[in-house]
Structure formats: C-alpha cells, structure tokens
Amino acid sequence: MKKGLSILILMLVLALAFTTVTAAQDDLKEFDVFISVSLPDYSGSSIVGDIIQKETGVKLNREYLVGDLEQKVGLMIASQDYPDMLVAAHFTDKFVEAGALIPLEDLIDKHAPNIKKYYSKHLDALRKDDGHIYYLPQLAIPFEPAERRYPSVGFFINKRVLEANDYPVIKSFDQYFELIENYQKEHPEYKGQKTIGYTTLFDGWRRFATTNGPMHLMGYPNEGGFVPVKEGGEYVVRPYYGSNVEKYYYKKLNEMYNKGVVDKEAFVSNFDQYLEKISSGRVLGTINQYWQVQQAQEVLINEDPDSIMVPFPVTYDPIVEEHVRDKPYVQTTQGMGITTACEDPVAAIKYLDYLVSLDTQRLIQWGIEGEHYQVDEDGMFYRTEEQLKMFQDPTWVRDVFGRHYFYNAFPSLTGLGPDGNSFMPSRQPSAIYANSSEAEKEVMDAYGVKSFTGLYNKPFEDRKYFPLWTITLPTNSKAQIESTRMTDALVQHIPTLVMDSTEKFETNWDAYTKQINGLMDAQIEHYQKQIDWRMENW
Template sequence: MKRRFWLLSLLLIIALAGTAFAEVKTFTVFTGEPLPDYPGSTIVGDIIEAETGVKLIWEPLVGDLETKVGLMIASGDYPDLVVAAHFTSLLKDAGALLPLNDLIEEHAPNLKRLYANHWEMLTQEDGNVYWLPIQAIPYGPDTSRYPSLGFFINKRVLKEAGWPTIKTLDEYFQLIEDYMAKHPTIDGEPTIGYLTLFDGWRSFATTNVPQHLMGYPNEGEFVPVMQGNRYVVTEYHTSPTAKQYYKKLNDMYNKGVVDKETFIMNYDQYIEKLSSGRVLGTFNQFWQIQEAQNYLLRDNPESIFVPLPIVIDPLVEERQRDIPYVQPTQGMGISIKCKDPVGAIKFLDYLIKEDTQRLLQWGIQGVHYEVDENGLYYRTPEQLELFRDPDWVQNVFGRPYFFNAFPSLRGLDENGNMFFPDTQPHLIYSDSTDSEKEVMDAYGVKSFSDLFNEPIFKKYFPLWTITMPAGSPAHIEETRMKDVLHRYVPELVMSSPDQFERIWENYVRDIKPLMVEQMKVYQEGIDWRMENW
C-alpha cells in the first residue's frame, strides 16, 4: 500500500513537471562567438523568457569558426538558429538553411516591416531569403562615438605632446618613438610601442592597412577604384603604399618599437596587452579592440586609445569612415534541423520589434534610462556608470546573449531617438567619460568620428561582403593568397633592413598570380550590385 502511494506521487510529480516544461519552448542557437555560459538569469533574459516562453540554449564557439562551420556541415548536425558570420553562404550552399520568405510573410510582420529596406540585398539568386543580418537600419543611419577603424594611439602620448594634429604614418610613429624614448616603462612594465594583430583570420588587422593608408574605408582584400564611370577592382597588396607601410614596420621593428612578439601572439594575448595600458599604438577596426578599450575606460582612463585618421602621404584624401551599411552576406538563419520553424521565426519577430530592441539597448524606462520633456532618452550618471561596466552588461543585464548575433536594429528609431544609446546625437559628447571628453575638447570635436572626414556614399559598399563560391578556383586562390600574406608579412617586418628589398621582390612574385580569379569574381559582384541594388 505504502509503496503504491509512493509510486503514485512520483507519477504525479513527473506529470506536473511535464506540463510545466511543456510551456517552455527551447531552441538551440549557435552565434559563432565564444560567449561564456549564460548566467541562468539576467534582466533582459528573464523578461524575454516570460514574454515569449522561449528558452535559448547557446552553443559556444570553441576554437576556430571556420573549422566549426566546416565540421557542422560535414556532420549535418545543426542547431535550430545558426549564425556563421562570413561563412554563412557555405551553410546555404550545403542546404542547411530554411527559406524564410513564407515564414516571415505569414508569421513575422515586424521582421517584414523592419527589414523591408534591405530585402533586395538579402534575396539570393533563387529568390529566397535565408538569413537576417544584424543591425538593420529601418528609419535612418546614426553616427557613433568611435569610427569603425583607425590608427589608435594611447592618450598619454597625445597629451604629453600637447595634442598635436598628425596625418601621416611617419608622424604617427615619430610620436610613438619619442614617447617611448622618454618613458621606457609604464607602471613598472616595459612600454610596448606598437602592436599589430596577426592571429589567424583576424590578421586582416595587419594586412588591410595599405588600403586605409590610401584613404579608403574597409573594402576587404581589394579596392574598387572609380575609372571613368565604372568601379574597377584594384589590388593594393603590392602597391607602393603597401611597400612603404611594411618598410616602416620593419624599421620600427628593428628599433624595438614594434613588439617582438606581435606576430606570434594570439587575440587573447593582444587584448591582454592592450588592456594593460602600456601599448602606445595599434591599428585595428574598433570592434576588435573595444573590449580592451572598455576595460581601460573603467580602470585606466589615462591610457585609453584615441583613433587617428592616418594616411601614407599628406596629399592622400582620407575617407576611412564607412557609411552605415547592412552586411547582406551574413546573418541568422533557421536550420533544417529546427523542429518548430514557426516558433523560431515568431521568437525572432518578437526580438526585432522596436520595444524589444529598446529593452536590449536602453533597458527599462525609469530604471536604466529616463525620458526628457522633448521625448529624448538619456541616462543619469549612475545609470551610465552601470552600462560602462562590460561585466555587468553581460552577466547581470544580459544583452550580448540576445543581441550580438541576432537580428537587431540600429540608427534612428520611430520616435527620433537612437536605438544605440551611445549614438544618441545629443548624448555622444555628454555621455562620454571625462577622459574621453578631455581628448575631444583638446581637438574641438564632439565625437572621435569627427576627427575623420565625412564618408562618401558608394552604392555597392563594401566589396568584402562579396564571397567566393565554396571550393571554386577563386576560393582556392584566396586561401593561397592569404597563405602568402601569412608567410611573408612577418618576414617583411621582422627581417633585417638590408634583406627587405629581396623579400619584397619574392613576396610580389608569389602573391601577384594569386589575385586574378578573385578579382574577376569581385568585379562581377560590383558590376551586379551597381546595376541591381
């Protein structure tokens, strides 16, 4: 009798638990980034779960994204929602993604409305849309506090030199060299003059530089140059600018300004060194150093990095900033392994609507932001302080888990505010830290972007979102070309100066033949975009 009672109550518990779980839908999601495990409960996460009844299970990226995606395709084992960054088209080619057109038409009015501007770009040759990129711009573009890339320099250097205005690579390194000669150590540790990142796929932080020195924004491995009335794809890896740039790095390496370890350190070591505050200069795209900058802003505000528009020659016209654009070649897709595509698209539709985006960016009104009499949002100093702490934003607020790789919105919102608090025009300056303000004041600007010239609108922009067809000769050529870069660039920089000419000649000889097929594909892509977008 007693035993039967136990059995019954056990069954009851199981049944109850079963119904409780049935209400929560779970989706597995791979976002292509190495996010730490979800803390279990966060401010935005709990609201999203309560409103949608959806629980996400994150599959973190361990190791190399390319490898992970390759193996995912080989095994056919996909998560429900999948982001493969610049390898997204590989997933589509492998038939891993569901076409979203009908799903969105029937179940996702918000996605349809907010992605309408970008629909043509997202439609593939077969007429379907397979993925939704991050940061759609439904109402209008924004400006930001930081430009997307630049030669960054430690604030200490500028301050000590009396806030000079510098334009060329030579001046930039001269400044660093002078500072280094005066201050061989910072906080007791050896000063690092210049760091350049060369870890795996991130090594574009080193090899992309010549195009920027020529004044271009980030186009990728080639730059389209206007000739007559047509954009002609042109290579820059063997240009005189590239040669001057590597020669300069070579000089600086041999003088001990460029860190000895720079070519063998990985990304983690790079961020660690930058965060230490003893690095004087580095070139990069801002998002690659943002983590370090956030730590510096909090813990070492005198050593923050200031982006500078540096070109090879004072005569070069600098246009390094890019116009806000949507990356049409990557985004989140729903995989063929997803058992409930309708539920998944409804979840994404919930995430994209203005209120959710506002929640993710601004937080809860009255708690995380306030509204002034003109209807403009702002944050009190205490609220600002909270959001400056990257640990808090990630582990307590929870934004990265629902924002980073998910469909999202940027720019103006429907009532004249900005989706991103740090781009709120009247707040870019006023919400900056004191340390940032000091630099802006010294240069008479209201944002670091203002140190740069206005960008030029180009319809195709940017070139790098054109991808090589998987396994094609152009694709193989691309891999080989990157191999050559990987091999020669460290050699060019680290060799003794008298070897430089010889290595440069070999480099040019080896890399030249590895561009032909790629340039054809890029040219076709550019022509197509100019005609169809």
C-alpha cells in the first residue's frame, strides 16, 4: 500500500514538473527571424541560448539562407511574406525601399538604452534620407578598436609553401605566383588529390573576392567598385575597372590558368565547393576577405595545421606602399531590422537591446566566468589551455556553446570595453598570440609578429567616410542601372579573360573595356557627392 502510494506521489510530482515546464515553454514570446547566413538549423538548446531564453522569455524561430540570397530577397518582397525581424546582408536596403521595415529611432529612444548608448556615435550615419533608422548593423564600436589576429583581406598562401621557401616576405603578385607555381611543380599531389595552385571565388554576389583583386594590388583596403584617391587634400573617386593594374591582374591569372596553376573549376564552383577545396589542404593560394575563408581555415587549424592559409598584402609592384588593412567602421548598409509583420515591435527592440548589453555580450563572446574564461588580478580576461581547446573546436562553439546563433547577425559590440578587455576574445590584446594555434604561432614567429595583421602596414586613419561600399545607389537611378550593367559585364567577361587562350587575351580585354566604357560616370558622380558629405559631416 505504502509502495503504491509512493509511486502515485512520484507520478503526481513528475506530472506537476512536466506541467510547469510546458507552461514555461508556452509562456515564451516567439519571433520569426530571417538571417542571411548559411547555418544548420538551431537545435533549440545551447549554453548561451538557454541562458538568453531563460532571461528574456523569448524564443527565436530562425530561418537561415538556403540558395541565392538575392533571389530569396526578391521572393520575400514579391510575396510580402515577412518574418518579425530580418537581416539580408547588403540586400537589406531593398526591404527599406519596399516599405517592409519599420522606423526604429522612437523605439530605441524609449525602450533600448543599451543600443542608444553603444550606437550613439553611429545613429546619425544610420539615418536614411527620410530621417529614419531602419536597421542596426551587426557591429558597433563603442570604445576603442582592438587588434585582430587576421586582417580583413589578403592574398592567402599555404603554410607549406612558405615553409619550403624559408618563410619569405611576399611583396609582389609575380613573386606570389612564382612561389606557388614552383611548389606545385614539385608537389603535384597532396593526400592523393591533385594540388590546386590558386583558386578564386566567383559565386554570385561573392564574386567581389575576385573582382576586388586589382584594388588590393594597388594597396587599398576594400572600398567596393571604386577607390577614393587622395588628391590635393581631397578624396576623389576613381575607377580601377579598365585600369592598367586590372589588366595586369587578369593577364597574370590568364597566364597562370594556361599553365595549369589556376583552378580549372574556379569560375563554376559554388561557395561550399570553394571552402571544401581550401579545407582539403590542397589549395596553395587564394584571395579573399578573411570572413569568407574563416570556416575553411578553422578546419585546417584542427585537421591539417601545416596547410593553414597565411595572408599577405601583395601589390602589383614591390615599391607600392600598401594600406590594405581596414580602418574600423560600422556597416551602414546592412543590419537587423524589425518588419511591418511584427505584432510586438517593443518586445522585439527590447530583445535586441538585451543582446547588446555588456553582460550579454560577455556571455555570447566569452562565455561564463570560471567555465569558459578566467580573470587575472588586473581584471583582464584570458583562457586556460583547456578552455582554449574548447573554443578552437568550431563545431563545439557553434552547436554546444551556441555563439554563432546569437552573434553573427545580431547587434553586437566590438573593440575594447570600458575595462580594457576586447569584446572579441580573438582580439584580446594579451591573448592574440597566446591563443593562436601552434601552426599559427610557428608562422608568426618566423616573421617576428604577434598577429597576422603585423604583416601589414597600418590603415589609413583620416578616411572618415570609409568604406565607399557602404554608400548605396538609389533604386532605378542612372547610377544603379549603370551598376547592374557593370555587374553583367563582369560576369560575362572576367571568366573569359582568365580562361581563354593567352593569344586571345588582348582581344578579350578590348571587348571587356569597350562594354564597360560609359558605365561608371553616374556611379562616380553619386559616390563623390556622398564621400564629400561624409568627410564634412561625419
């Protein structure tokens, strides 16, 4: 009898507990969010996510990008079927133009003290011509900028090539390819697969990885399709499309393609295939933004450290003084917005405000003190070797810790915090070198630097407008029509310039420059006006 009573009581307790949990789940406020990055579906639970959900009472129903982003954006706007919140990379402004995003400035003023505080220097820059703010960029720099392990862009070269040549300092594009070509001849295969001397990315909107090459060879950071050149104390917008440097760049790629150095599949491979090739360790060189190769680099660090990719600020001539490193900036053309479909925008902005608070940012980026990082007697954060090993496992960071699901697309903080700690652990001044992998340290030691940005000159400091690519062209304007036609010309001609025979290069170059002639005038005029305004008002 007593045994039966005990079982009955236990069943009642379990039922009550289940009811309590269910009720707690039912009480959660849910928001649908579209995020323009490719990630696996969120499992619903992670170290970071569980804490955030408990503290906010909010559950996010995420939709991540599958397929082409521009096509996805077009379908959403055509159907007017919007989630509660969204971020669509550099297509976010299309939702503003479609009237799909609501103004945020009043919501920020009344309900978002953290956003108001940490984005204060950038709010005016985020206002559109109508005076409204429609989205919040992923990163705000509330205090001082921090150092970083990797520069934003580089001509990457495989560590094996550097090691075989006693770690040379690479200055010119010719030198870069000479090293790659010679190493490929001596090592035609790697782990049973054909060695790829050089590959590039030309997949959809990511094609800038290829087309921006001439700009970087000229020693400039990523500005977009044009370069503001300082002339007589003023920044004057100049094109690099059709320039002698661009011709040199594609002629070199064409030469290397016909020698079998450049990947035969480069112009038909998609982003995932590009990453797979680099992750295999058989690619010797590529040019790209670091955030586009980071996933592959993390695989190499863990699985094939001798094949990690090392960035250099390569120029078309060794005498060129490069300033390829980015000056810290806020992306004023993309960010998280709240749509007209959201029934509770106050709760939505409060959630975003919670995410950008100091405590939450420390949680998302560093973790839990004592578990995921330590604090020394001076108040500086650091990680033990055991903790560091956890965070060097990208799958653990994504799926168990959960950082990717609350950081990449949402308002976040960068730079140094008020206590001197970097919000991003990878940029902690005292830990950039210390937290690097053994393979990374080996390369840094060979060049006498404590980060890979140490291989670069300091960035331009007086470019208040930076970067030009954050200036948008008005829809259906002459400048925007020019830009579209320019993109069509690049898609049509660049693969041919690289992959056709060397004998046809001059003819192909003439056809390319003839088509782009007259497609830049309105763009330059619009960019120049915006550059002048920013330099005067920012």
